[in-house]
Amino acid sequence: MTDTATSTKNAAERIAELRAELDAHNHRYYVLDEPSIPDAEYDRLFNELKTLEGEHPELVTADSPTQRVGGAALSAFGEVRHEVPMLSLGNAFEDSDLLDFDRRVREGLDLPAGDLFGGGATVAYCCEPKLDGLAVSLLYRDGQLVRGATRGDGSTGEDISSNVRTVRNIPLKLQGSGWPALLEVRGEVFMSKAGFEALNVRQLESGGKTFANPRNAAAGSLRQLDPKITASRPLEFCCYGIGQVQGELPDSQVGILQALKGWGLPISHELKLAEGVEACLDYYRNIGERRQALAYEIDGVVFKVNNLAWQRELGFRAREPRWAIAHKFPASEELTELLDVEFQVGRTGAVTPVARLKPVKVAGVTVSNATLHNMDEVARLGLMIGDTVIIRRAGDVIPQVMAVVAERRPADARSVQIPACCPVCGSQVERTQLVKRSKGKETLSEGAVYRCVGRLACGAQLKQAIIHFVSRRALDIEGLGEKSVEQLVDEGLVRSPADLFTLRFEQIVGLEGFAELSSNNLLAAIAASKRPGLARFIYALGIPDVGEETAKTLARALGSLTRIQQALPEVLTWLPDVGAEVAYEIHNFFGDDHNRTVIAQLLERGLQLQEEGELHAEFAAATTLADFIDKLNIPFIAATGARNLADKAGSFDGVIALSQDWLELSVMKGLNDKAKQSLREFFANPDNVARARAIETQLRDFGMHWESEKKAVAGLPLAGQTWVLTGTLEAMSRDMAKDKLEALGAKVAGSVSAKTSCVVAGPGAGSKLAKASELGVRVLDEAEFLGLLQQFA
Template sequence: MSDAPQDEDRTTQQRLAELSARLEEARLAYYGDDAPVMSDADYDRLERELRALEEAHPQLRRPDSPTQTVGGVVGAAFSPVQHLQRMMSLDNAFTSAELAEWDARVRRELGEVEFGYLTELKIDGLAVALVYEHGELVRAATRGDGRVGEDITANARTIASIPHRLATDDPPALVEVRGEVFFPVAEFEKLNEAQAAAGKAPYANPRNTAAGSLRQKDPAVTASRNLAMYVHGIGAREGVTARSQSEVYTLLARWGLPTSPHTRVLPDLDSVERFIASYGENRHSVEHEIDGVVVKVDEFSAQGRLGSTSRAPRWAIAFKYPPEEVTTKLLDIDVNIGRTGRVTPYAVMEPVTVAGSTVEMATLHNGYEVRRKDVRIGDTVIVRKAGDVIPEVLGPVLALRGPDVREFVMPTTCPSCGTPVGPVREGDKDWRCPNAQHCPAQLRERVFALAGRGGLDIEALGWEASIALTDPEHGRPPEATTERQQPVLTSEAGLFDLRVEDVAGVQVWRRRKKNGVEQEAALEPFFYTRGTAKQPPAPRATTLTLFEELEKAKSQPLWRVLVALSIRHVGPTAARALAQSLRSMERIRSAGVEELAGIEGVGRIIAESVVEWFGVDWHREIVDRWAAAGVRMADEVDASVPRTLEGLTLVVTGSLQNWTRDEIKEAILARGGKASGSVSKKTDYVVVGESAGSKEAKARELGRPILTEQQFEVLLAQGPGGLS
C-alpha cells in the first residue's frame, strides 16, 4: 500500500507550520515592536498561500492560525484593556477581479436589498479605540489582538484632534469610537528635518514613528510629535441610533470627532473603482500615508445580514494598492547575520524616496535570489516598498547596465565571527553561520529580540544597547589601532547577572557630524558619562533605567521567558500554549516530542524544535543561570479557580455566544483540563455551538458526550458531577 497520501499530508502540515511561524513572527514585529521584518507584500503573499492551503486541507486548519486571528500582542509597558466589542481585521483584494468577486457575493447574498458602498482611504496608521461615557473620554486603547489592547489614554489625550469631551449637550451613555492615529506627512518631514539638523538618523516611515510615538511612557514625548487621528466607525454603544455607517460619520463629526474628508457613499462597483483609480494616481496628495481603499456596505441592516468570519466582517474589504516602485543605483551588496545565523544579503543603494520615506538599504533575501534576479553591483535597480521599513530589490534595469558592473559572491565565512557558512542541508537556499553560541552578530540579534515587546519587554535594551553589551567593536574602522574590547556579555545567560559597574568601561564606535560633515569613527563611552577632572564618570540615566527594567523583567510570565529564549518557531502563540499546558520551565524541558506535540497550538515541528533546543548544553545554561538570578520559571496556579476539569480532554466546535476561542481555551486550561482541536475516543466532552461542523459528526460517530454552551458552563463550575 502506498504511503504517498500520508507523505503529502505531512509535507502540507510542515508548510502550514512554517507559514504560520513566519507570519506570527512578522505580526509580532509589526504590531508589538513597531519594527517590521518583512514587507506588506511579502506578508500578504505568505498569508494568501496559507489561506489557500487551509482551504484545500480544512482538516489541518488550526483555530489560532494567522488567517483566523487578528493583530499582535500587548506590551508589558502598558496595562492590558479589554475592548468592549471586538476590533476585527479586514480581508484584502489585490486586483479588480478580486474586488468584483467580493461585490458579486455581496449582491448575491443581499438580493433585492438596496444599499450603497461607503468608500474611504485606508490610512497607514495605528488602530485605536476611544471610549466616551456620558460624553467624557475615559479610555483609549490600541487594537492589540482585537480583544485586548494597550491602555494609552494619557498619550491619546495629548493628540489635538481627539476631544476630551464630545461637543453635545445630549451625549450618549456610552460609545466606543474606532479610528486610526497617524503622522501627517508634513509633520513627519519636519521631524526628520530636525533629526538631520541635530546630526541624528531620520525616522524610517510615518506609520511606525506614529506607533512608537503613541507608545511613549512619557506623554510629553507623544505631545511633541503632532500626531493626528481620523475616526471611521463605532463599536459598543448605548443611546446611539443610526441606520448606516455614513450617518454615524455625520454624527461623529457633529460631536467634534475628526472624520476623514476623503469619504464617499457610492452606488456601485464602477464608481468605487473610479474612486480607487483616482487616489491611486494621486496618493501623495493626501495629508497622510495610504496603502489602499476600504469599501464597506453602508447600511447596518445589510451588514447584519452579511455577518462576519472569525476575524473579519464579510460586509467590508480593503483594496490594496500595488507596492510602489522606484529605481536607484546599487552601490554595494553586504550581508547581515540574523539571530538564527541566517546570512541575508542586502543592497546598499543611493538614497531614494519610496512610499513616503528615504531608503538606502533593501533586502535581497539570499544568494539564490541575487543570482535569480541577476542583480549586480553597479546596476540601476528597481526597488519596491509597501509602506514598511524593509524595501525589496526587484531586479536590475538591464537597459541601463554598464560594463563596469560586478557580480556578488556570497561570503564563505561569517563576517562577524569568521566561521565557515553555507546551507545546513543540501538544497537549502538560505545559508547559515553554525556558530550560534559564539557569533557576536547572532548574540547581538538574540539579545535585541529577547528585549522586544513580545518577549521580556525591556524598553531600555534597544538595538544600540544590545551592540554595546555583546559586540562593542561593531563598526570598528579598518585603520583603528586601539586594543580590541572584550564584550561584557558573551552569552545571554549572563544578562541577569550584570551589575551597573560591569558596564562602566564599555565604549562603542560612533561617527559624529560637525558642521554637517561626518567625522572619523571614534570610541565613546556608552553606559557611563565621559567624566571630567571635577566629575568622575557616572552611569547615565538610561543605564540606571536598563537595570531597573532588567529587575522587573525577572517577574514576567513564563510564556514571555520562552519567547526570549529564541527557540526556533516558538513565538507568542506557541509559548502561551506551552506555558498554559505545562506551567513550568522544568516540565517543558523534560517533556518529550510526543507530549509537546499533543499540546493544542504546538504540533510536531515546534515540539521537535523545543526538544532539540533543550538538548544543547549552553542553551540549558541560559535557563539555569536566569533561574538562579531570579527569573520566573513557573506560572502559579490560581487557587481561586476550581480544578473541575482535572484530567479531562474537551473539544469545542462552532461558535459560543458568551465565549471567545481564547477565553474557552484559557477557562479549560485554568481548571486543569486539556483543550484539544480534534475528536477521538480519548475525548471526554465535545462542546457544540452554532455552525458546528465535522467535529460534531465525529463525536456522534464515536459516541462521545456532547454538551451545549449552558452545559459547558455547568461543567466549568461544578465538574462532571454537575451534569448528572
C-alpha cells in the first residue's frame, strides 16, 4: 500500500471516529439536553474533523456533522419542517480569525482592497452578544403567533407552540402595523443568571433536579411536555433575525431588528452597528470586559454583514452563512483529571472538600484547584478520584467542578471519604445537625456540612477567625494580611482576637515582613481600630450566619452590646430579617463561655464601642400580646388563635389563669378543642411557664413590651425605599455611598427590579442601568446623587 493510500485510510478511520463521537455529543446536547463535554472540547473535535475533510474532500459525506446542524427532533413532539434552514455560524477564536472573515467578505463582494494610500472599502456589521440558550423559530401569520419550533437539525425541528406561548416576553400578537402577512422570527430562549439561581433554589426546596447552567435550564424548561411547567420557569426571548417572509422588510440587518422591536419583539440592548472590522474588535473587547456584569450568560459576539443585498450575494456554505460569524470568548469550561480531593478547615470549623486537578487553562487562566462545596455535592456529582471532570470558571468566581464524564472513568478510580479527624488539629470531625423548630417540637436532621470540633484550639479556625476579625469590613486593621496572621498564630503570639491588643513592638519586629517602620505602623493601626462602631464589632466576631446586614440590624435595633448578648432567641425574631435559626446561632454564640471571655478581654484591653445607645424607637412597645403568644409556639395555636386568646385574656397572667380554668376556657370562642387542650398542657409544664416569663421579662427590660412606653419614630427621608448602586463612583467608594443611603433609611440592594426606588449610576454602569431604563426606574448620576446627599446633610 502506498504512503498516500495509508494516509487516506488513516484519515478515513479518524473521520469515522470523529463523526460518531460528534453525533453522540449532538444527540446529548440538542435532544437530551445533557451535554457531556464543554463547548471548547466539542469545537476542537469539530475543527479536527473539518480540517481532515478539507485535506480529503473525497471523504466528505452528506451526513457528516460538518454538513448539518444539531441532531434529530425529539419524537415526543410533532415535527416542523423549516422552509428556510436554521443554520449554524462559523466560529472565530482569535482576532486573526475575525480579520480573515472580514477579508473573505470583502473579497467575496469584490470591494476595493487597501493599498499604501488607504485601507480600502469597509463593511458595516450588525453586532450582538451571542446568548447561551436555545434557538427557536416563531411563526406569525397576519400578526398572530401560530407556531413555535426548535432548531432541531436545522432542517427539521420540534413543535413547541404551546410552550413558547408561555414565555412572557414573546408577544402573542404583533403590535403596531406594517408587519408582513407571514413573518418567521428567529431568536434565542434563555434564562437570566438571577432567574437560573432562583429556579435552582426552588428545585432544591421541592426535592427536584437542579440544573448545571442557565443554558441547560432554558432548554430543559422549553422542551417540557407539560406547558404548565414551562410557564413556571423564568424564560426570556431575544430575537436576532428572520426566516421565511411574505411582505416588505427593511434592507438591512439592523433595520429589520429595529422593525421587529417596533412590533413588540425583544431585541438585544447591546445591538450596535460597527463600521469596519476594527470597530467590531472594539465591540468584542468592550462586551468581554462587561460580560460578568450582564444579566445573562453569553459565550461570544455575533457579527453579521448589515447590508441584506450583500448577504444574498455572499450566500451560504453547506453548514453556515458566509456573511456571519461568532467570535467566541475564551472557553469557560474545560476537561481535566481529578488527581485528588483534599480537605480545608474554615473559620467556623467547616471541613470542605477541594478538588486538586491536573492543571488546565480555562478562560485564559491555568486552574489546578476547584471548589466542591460539601460532601453532598460530591455525592450529587458521583465524583471519584481519577475521574475526568468538566471544570467551569466565570470571571473571578472560584473554579467549580460541574460534571463527571462517566464514560472516561478509569478502573482504579477511588471514592472520596470525609476524614474522621481534622486534617489540621486532629480533633474529631462531626456532621452538623439541622434543627427544624415548629409548633411545640424540634426535628433533627443531618446537615450538609462537617465540622471540626476543636474551635479556636484548631489553628486553621483560629487563623480564619483572626483574618475575618481584622478584615476591611470588620475592624479594618491595615497591615494584617493572611501571611502576617498566620505568622502571629504560628509563633504563639495570638491565641484569640483579644491578643492582638497586647502585642508589643519587640514581639513583632524581626518577623518575616516586619521591620521597624512596618512594626510601628501595625501597632498604630491596631490602636486606631479600638473605636469600632457596634455593627462592625458584631460582624467582626464572626457569628455563624451573621453577615453585615444582620449585624447592622442588631446594632440599630437593640442599640447596645449588652442587649444583643442577653437577647433570647424569641426576642431576636422580632427584628427584621432575623429568623429562628439565625436567632439561635446568635444566642448560642453569646452563651458560649469562651466567646464571652474573649469579648470581656477585648473590652478590658481598650476597645470602646461607638454608636451604642437606647433601643431604637421603632421597636419600643413594638410587640403585642398576640405576637407574644404566637412566639411561644404552642401546638395548634396559630396567629388567629393567638389574637383571639389575647383579646379574651387581656394579659399574660390572664392567659395563664385562663389555661387553668377549664370551665372558662371550654366556652371560649375562637379556639378549637385541640387548641384549648394544648394550651392547658403547655402551661401545666413549669419549664414552659418559666421560659415564657423570661421572654416577657426581657421584653419589659428592653422596652419592647406591649405595656412599655411608645416612642415617637423620627422619620428618615428615604425610609421604605430601595436603592441600587452601579458603575464606579469617583467622589466616594461604593461602601461609603451605601452607608450614607442606609443612614437616610434606604435599603441598598444588589439588583434592579420593579420595586427599586432609584438607581445611582456612575461611569461604567452596565446591565443594572439598562434594566432601570427598561423598567422606568429613576436614575441619578453621581453629581445628582451628591446633590441629594447635600440636601439631607
